[in-house]
Amino acid sequence: xxKTKQQLSPIEIAAKKYARYRDPLIMVxxxxxxxxxxxxxxxxxxxxxxxxxxxxxxxxxxxFYNYFRLKSPGKAVISVCTGTACHLKGADKLVKEFSExxxxxxxxxxxxxxxxxxxxxxxxxxxxxxVVVINEKTYGKxxxxxxxxxxxxxxxxxxxxxxxxxx
Amino acid sequence: MPPVNIEKIKNDEIKRQNDFCCRIFVCxxxxxxxxxxxxxIDALEEAVKSHDLENEIEIVPTGCMGLCARGPxxxxxxxxxKPVLYETVDPMFARLVVSEHIRPALAKSVKDYAFxxxxxxxxxxxPLDIDFxxxxxKVVLANAGDIDPxxxxxxxxxxxxxxxxxxxxxxxxxxxxxxxxxSGLRGRGGGGFxxxxxxxxxxxxxxEYKYVICNGDEGDPGAYMDRSILEADPHAVLEGVLIxxxxxGAQEGIFYxxxxxxxxxERMKKAIRQAKRNKLLGKNILGTEFSFDCQIRLGAGxxxxxxxxxxxxxxxxxxxxxxxxxxxxxxxxxxxxxxCLNNVETLANVPSILRNGGDWFAQWGxxxxxxxxxxxxxxxxxxxxxIEIPMGLSLREVVEKIGGGxxxxxxxxxxxxxxxxxxxxxxxxxxLPVCYDRFQQxxxxxxxxxxxxxxxDDSMVDIASFYLGFTVDESCGKCAPCRIGGKQLLDLLxxxxxxxxxxxxxxxxxxxxxxxxxxxxxxxxxxxxxxVVSTLTYFENEYLEKINSEVCK
Numbered sequence: 001x002x003k004t005k006q007q008l009s010p011i012e013i014a015a016k017k018y019a020r021y022r023d024p025l026i027m028v029x030x031x032x033x034x035x036x037x038x039x040x041x042x043x044x045x046x047x048x049x050x051x052x053x054x055x056x057x058x059x060x061x062x063x064f065y066n067y068f069r070l071k072s073p074g075k076a077v078i079s080v081c082t083g084t085a086c087h088l089k090g091a092d093k094l095v096k097e098f099s100e101x102x103x104x105x106x107x108x109x110x111x112x113x114x115x116x117x118x119x120x121x122x123x124x125x126x127x128x129x130x131v132v133v134i135n136e137k138t139y140g141k142x143x144x145x146x147x148x149x150x151x152x153x154x155x156x157x158x159x160x161x162x163x164x165x166x167x
Numbered sequence: 168m169p170p171v172n173i174e175k176i177k178n179d180e181i182k183r184q185n186d187f188c189c190r191i192f193v194c195x196x197x198x199x200x201x202x203x204x205x206x207x208i209d210a211l212e213e214a215v216k217s218h219d220l221e222n223e224i225e226i227v228p229t230g231c232m233g234l235c236a237r238g239p240x241x242x243x244x245x246x247x248x249k250p251v252l253y254e255t256v257d258p259m260f261a262r263l264v265v266s267e268h269i270r271p272a273l274a275k276s277v278k279d280y281a282f283x284x285x286x287x288x289x290x291x292x293x294p295l296d297i298d299f300x301x302x303x304x305k306v307v308l309a310n311a312g313d314i315d316p317x318x319x320x321x322x323x324x325x326x327x328x329x330x331x332x333x334x335x336x337x338x339x340x341x342x343x344x345x346x347x348x349x350s351g352l353r354g355r356g357g358g359g360f361x362x363x364x365x366x367x368x369x370x371x372x373x374x375e376y377k378y379v380i381c382n383g384d385e386g387d388p389g390a391y392m393d394r395s396i397l398e399a400d401p402h403a404v405l406e407g408v409l410i411x412x413x414x415x416g417a418q419e420g421i422f423y424x425x426x427x428x429x430x431x432x433e434r435m436k437k438a439i440r441q442a443k444r445n446k447l448l449g450k451n452i453l454g455t456e457f458s459f460d461c462q463i464r465l466g467a468g469x470x471x472x473x474x475x476x477x478x479x480x481x482x483x484x485x486x487x488x489x490x491x492x493x494x495x496x497x498x499x500x501x502x503x504x505x506x507c508l509n510n511v512e513t514l515a516n517v518p519s520i521l522r523n524g525g526d527w528f529a530q531w532g533x534x535x536x537x538x539x540x541x542x543x544x545x546x547x548x549x550x551x552x553x554i555e556i557p558m559g560l561s562l563r564e565v566v567e568k569i570g571g572g573x574x575x576x577x578x579x580x581x582x583x584x585x586x587x588x589x590x591x592x593x594x595x596x597x598x599l600p601v602c603y604d605r606f607q608q609x610x611x612x613x614x615x616x617x618x619x620x621x622x623x624d625d626s627m628v629d630i631a632s633f634y635l636g637f638t639v640d641e642s643c644g645k646c647a648p649c650r651i652g653g654k655q656l657l658d659l660l661x662x663x664x665x666x667x668x669x670x671x672x673x674x675x676x677x678x679x680x681x682x683x684x685x686x687x688x689x690x691x692x693x694x695x696x697x698x699v700v701s702t703l704t705y706f707e708n709e710y711l712e713k714i715n716s717e718v719c720k
Contacts, residue, residue, distance in 0.1 A: 021462065022502065023484035030426060030465050053484075064486035064643075065467035067426050084389030084586070084619050085545035087633055121468070121637075123427065124391035125198045126545035127235025127552050138201035 010035055011046045025053055025061060029068055038069040066121075074109040074116035076154050078134050083122030085129040090144070094130055095119050097144040101151055114158060115151070170454035171445045173328050180324040187225040189269055192242040192312060193256075195228035196398045197391075197430055203257065204239030210258035211241075214265035223273060224265075227321075230399020232312035233300075234293065236551040242312070245272045248282060252293045260291065298568040299550045304531060304557040306539045307515045311399035311553075316434050319441040322402040328447055330521035331409050335455045338521075340370060343414040347517070349525025351537030356382055356473070356510030357588060357615045358690070359536075359603045365507060368497035369415040372505035377417035379408050380501065380508040383424035383431065384478060386470035387586030388637060390617030392541040393511035395553050397424065397431035400515065401438035405461070407514030409447070410521060412459050415507045420461040423478055427468065435463060470587075470641035474689045475508045477643065488643045489689035510615070512541055532558035536602040540613070546583075546620040549574045556601060563597040566620055577622040581705070585614025587634040587641075588694035590701025591627065610701040612694070627706040628713055632660045634698035638691060649692025652683040656699065668714045676703065 008016070014031035018024035028051065032043050039062055048055045062068040078098055082091045095106060095117075102115050109116040125131045128140030132150075139150060184190070193199075193208050208228060215224050232240045237254040243264060244250045253264060272282035284292070305311070314321040322328070334343055348363035369377065381404060385393040397404060408420045424432050439461050442448040450458045464482050471477045472487040479501045481487035500506020516538065520528045529537045536558040542565070545551050549571030556565060562582055566572070573579050581591040590611035592599060599605050603613045621630065639653040656679045662668050680696035687693045703710060 023482070025484035026467060026481065027465065030467070057485075060486055061484070065469050067466075067468035082388070084583070084617065084633070085551075087388075088546050088619070088621065088625060121386065121427070121470070122388040122390065123197075124385075124394045125201050125235070126389055126391060126543055127198050127238070128201060129545065129551075131201070140201055 009046065011043055011050060015047070015050045025051060025058065026065075029058075029062065033068060036072075038072050071109070072113075074113050075158060076114060076134050077116045077118065078132065079118050079120040079123065080106075081121075081123045081125070081129070081131040081133070082119045083124075083126060083129075085126035086122075086131055089129045091119070091130045093144045094132060094142060094147065097147040098132075098151075101147055114155070170452075171447065173323055173332055176320055176323045176445075177326070180320040183320075184225070184324065187223060188246045188273060189220075189224045190244050191224060191226045191264075191269075192229050192232075192244070193226065194230070194232045194238055194240040194312065196231040196395055197428075198231065198235040199238035199240060200430070202238040202255070204241075206258050207239045207241060207256045207261045210261040211265060214262045218265060218270055220265075220270070220273070224269065227315050228317075229314060230311040230316045231308075231395040231553050233303075233308075233552045233554060234550060235553060237293065240293075240312075243269060245269065245282070248272060250295060251284065252295055253288075253291050254293050255291065263288065299552075299554075299571065302560070302564060302569050303555055304539050305555050306519055306528070307396060307403075307512055307541055308399065308553070308555045309519070310403065311395065314400070316399055316401055317437050319402060319438070319445060322400070326522060327402050327518070328406055330518040331406050331447065332453055334410055334413060334521055335453050335457055340414045340416065343410065343521065344370065346521060346525040347414075350516075350520045350528035351525075351532070351535075352513065352516055352520060352528065353536065353603065354510060355512035355516070355540065355615065357387075357585065357612065359613060362509065362513060365497060365509070366411065366414050368495065369417070369505050369507035372498050374505050376419070376504050377415060378501050378504055378506040379412045379415065379417045379420045380478070380482070380496075380506055381408050381420065381422045381514055382473065382475070382478060382508055382510045383422060383428070383435075384466045384473045385425060385428075385511070385615060386473050386641075387588075387615050387617045389545055389619050390543045390586060390615055392543055392553065392616040394425075394428045394431050395543075396511050396515050396541070397428070398434055401431075401434045402442070403515045403518055404435070404511055405438050405442055405448075407509075407517035408461065409452070409459060410517050411507055411509060411514060413457055415505075417505075417507060418459060420459065421482060421501065422461065422463045423466060423472075423482060424463060425468075426465040432463060432465065439463070469643070470637070471643045471689070471691050474691060477689070478508070479506065486643070488645045489691075491688060512616070533600055533602045533605075535604050536613075540601060540616060542616045542618045544570050544618050544620070547574050547577070547579065547622040547625075548572070548620040558602060559600045561598050561600050562592060565601065565618070566597065570620065573620070573622055575622050575624070577624055579620055580623050580625060581621050581627070583611075583619040583621060583630065583698075584617065585612035585694075585697070586617045587637045588612060588690065588697055589614045589617075590697045591621070591630070591705060593705045610697070610704055612697070627702040627709045628660065628664055631699045631702045632657065632664060635660060635695065638695040642691065642695075646686075646688040646692060648683050648686040649688070649695065652679050652687075653692070653695055655679055656683070656696065660699070663710060663713050666713055666716050668710075670711075670714060672714075673703070673707075673710060 241256045353359045477487040477489040496506040
C-alpha cells in the first residue's frame with residue numbers, strides 16, 4: 001500500500017520530488033543537505049536504496065564536490081570569501097583572526113558546536129571585498145578588528161534563543 | 168486554447184506602469200541585498216503607505232545597477248523630471264527620500280518645474296552622467312536595474328519574447344544561425360568559440376532527442392557576471408535558450424547553476440514557472456509545432472564543472488571529471504545525445520541579436536570580437552562593480568574612466584583578466600583594446616569577465632601562487648600533468664616566496680608550465696600555468712628579487 005505523505009521519510013520526499021529527473025542523485029543530496037546541514041551516513045544508505053545507486057558512487061560524489069559535507073557544521077557557518085578581490089583586500093587576515101578567536105582551523109567546528117569556520121570561493125560580492133558570510137548574513141568590507149564583535153553578536157543571538165526556548 | 172498575445176501583455180504592462188507618477192527602483196541583487204537593500208525596500212514601502220501615496224508610487228526591486236561598492240542603490244524617477252540615483256541608502260535615509268524628495272516633487276504646485284533637491288539629499292546622489300555610466304554600452308544588461316526580474320510582464324514590456332515570436336513565426340533555423348553568424352557572437356564563458364559554428368554542429372547532428380544546456384557554473388574567483396545576469400534578467404536567458412533550442416532542433420533545456428547562487432536559482436525557477444503559465448514553454452509554443460521544456464540542475468562547488476564535458480558528467484550525477492574531445496558535446500553530449508552548450512551571457516545576448524539583426528550587434532567591436540562584454544571590475548579601483556562595454560574599448564578607458572582609477576594612493580601596476588586561466592596585463596600595455604585575440608597575444612585571455620585591478624602593493628609572485636593554489640585545489644585529479652604538475656609548480660612558487668628559491672627553479676617552472684599546457688586533458692590544466700607564465704614574463708624582476716633577497720642576507 002502506498003504511504004501517505006506523513007509516513008514518508010525526508011529522503012523519500014526528496015527522491016519523490018525528483019522522480020521525473022534522470023540521474024537525480026546530486027539534486028537529492030542538495031535537498032538533504034539543505035534540511036540537515038550535511039549528509040548523514042544513514043541518509044546516504046537510504047538514498048542508495050531508493051535511487052538504486054551503489055553506496056560507493058554516492059560517497060564518490062559527496063567527497064568530490066566541495067559543497068557537500070559529511071559532518072554537522074554547527075549552528076553558525078562562517079564563510080570567509082577568498083576570491084581574488086577579497087584576497088587582495090586581506091581575506092587571509094580575516095581567516096587568521098576568526099581562527100584565533102575561535103581556536104579552530106578552517107574546516108573545523110568549535111567544541112560547543114556553535115561555530116564552523118570555512119574559507120570559500122568567490123561569493124560574488126566583490127564590490128564589498130573583503131566579505132564574510134555567516135549563515136544568511138553578509139558582512140561587507142569587514143576589518144579584522146571587527147571580528148571579535150561579530151562573534152560576540154552571534155553568541156548573544158544564540159544565548160537569547162536558548163533563553164527564549166527555556167522560558 | 169489560443170496562444171499568448173505578447174503585444175497585449177506588453178501594452179497592458181506599459182499602461183499599468185504609466186499609471187504611477189513616480190517609480191522607485193531599488194537594486195535587489197546579491198551585492199546590494201548584502202548591504203541591506205531589502206531593509207531599504209521595507210522602509211520605502213512603509214513611508215509610501217504612511218504618506219498615503221500607494222496609488223502614485225511604485226517600488227520596483229531590480230537587478231544589478233552596477234555600482235556594487237556603493238550599494239544599496241536606489242533610483243527615483245518622478246514623471247517629467249530627471250531621474251536621481253542615491254547611494255548607500257539605509258532605512259532612515261529611505262524614509263527621507265520619500266518625505267523630502269518624492270512627496271514635495273509630486274505636489275501639484277511644483278509639477279511644472281524641476282524640483283530642487285535639498286543639499287542633505289543631494290550629497291548622497293550619484294550623477295548619472297559620470298563616465299562610469301556614460302562609457303558603458305548595455306545590451307545584455309539593458310534591463311538590469313530597470314525592470315523587476317521576477318515579472319514576466321515587465322520583461323515583455325521591454326520587447327521580451329518578441330525575438331521568440333519573430334523566429335517561430337517567420338524564420339527557419341538556418342536563417343537564425345545566419346543572423347548569429349553575422350553578429351560575430353563568440354562564447355562569453357571564456358573560450359570564445361563562434362556561437363554560429365557550435366549551433367551548426369548541433370543542428371547537423373542527427374538524433375531523436377537533443378538538449379540545450381545553459382552553463383551557469385561561474386567559478387572564476389572575483390567574477391559575478393553570470394550571477395548578475397541571471398538575477399537581473401532571467402527571462403532574457405530563458406528566451407536565449409528557447410531560440411538556441413529552435414535553431415539546433417532541441418527538445419529540452421537544462422540550466423546548470425552554482426548552488427552558491429541561491430537568488431539566481433530562485434529567479435530562474437520563477438521565470439520558468441511564469442513562462443510555462445504563459446505558454447511560452449511547453450507544448451506547441453505560440454501555436455507552432457515547436458515544443459520545449461526546461462529543468463534546473465545545481466552545481467556543487469567544483470570549478471572544473473565549468474568545462475563542458477565535466478559539466479555534463481555532473482548533470483549525469485557523477486563526479487565532474489572531463490573526458491577527451493572529440494566527440495564534442497554537439498555530437499555526443501548529455502546522456503549521449505547531441506547537446507548545444509552555451510554560457511549564460513552568450514545566451515542572454517541572443518534575443519536582442521535576433522530582434523535587431525546580426526549587423527546591429529556587429530556595429531560594436533573589433534574585427535574578430537564583436538558586440539559588448541560584461542565585466543566584474545574589482546580590486547584597487549574606485550568604481551568597483553558590474554559593467555558592460557563595447558568590445559574594442561581600451562583597458563585604460565575601462566580602468567581610468569569607468570573605474571575612476573586607483574582606489575589607493577598607489578599607482579596601478581597591472582590588470583588581471585581571465586581569472587585562474589588568464590594573466591596580467593601590465594600598466595604600460597593598458598592601451599590594449601578589449602578583444603579576444605589581442606588579450607591572447609598579450610599572454611592573457613578575455614575569460615568570462617573577471618577584471619581585477621592591482622596596485623604597487625600587490626606582489627606578482629603572490630598573485631601567481633594565489634591562482635595556482637586555486638587550480639591545484641580544483642584539479643579533478645584525472646590526468647597527471649594537471650594533478651602532479653600543478654602541485655610541483657606551486658611548491659616551487661612557495662619556495663621562491665619564502666626566499667629559498669634559486670635561479671634554477673625559474674627554469675624548472677618554465678619547463679613545468681610548458682608540460683602542463685601541452686599535456687593536460689582539459690582547459691583547467693592547460694590554462695593553469697597562465698598566471699605564472701604571464702607574471703614571469705612581465706615581472707620576472709619580482710621573482711628575482713625574492714630569490715636574491717636571501718642571497719644578500
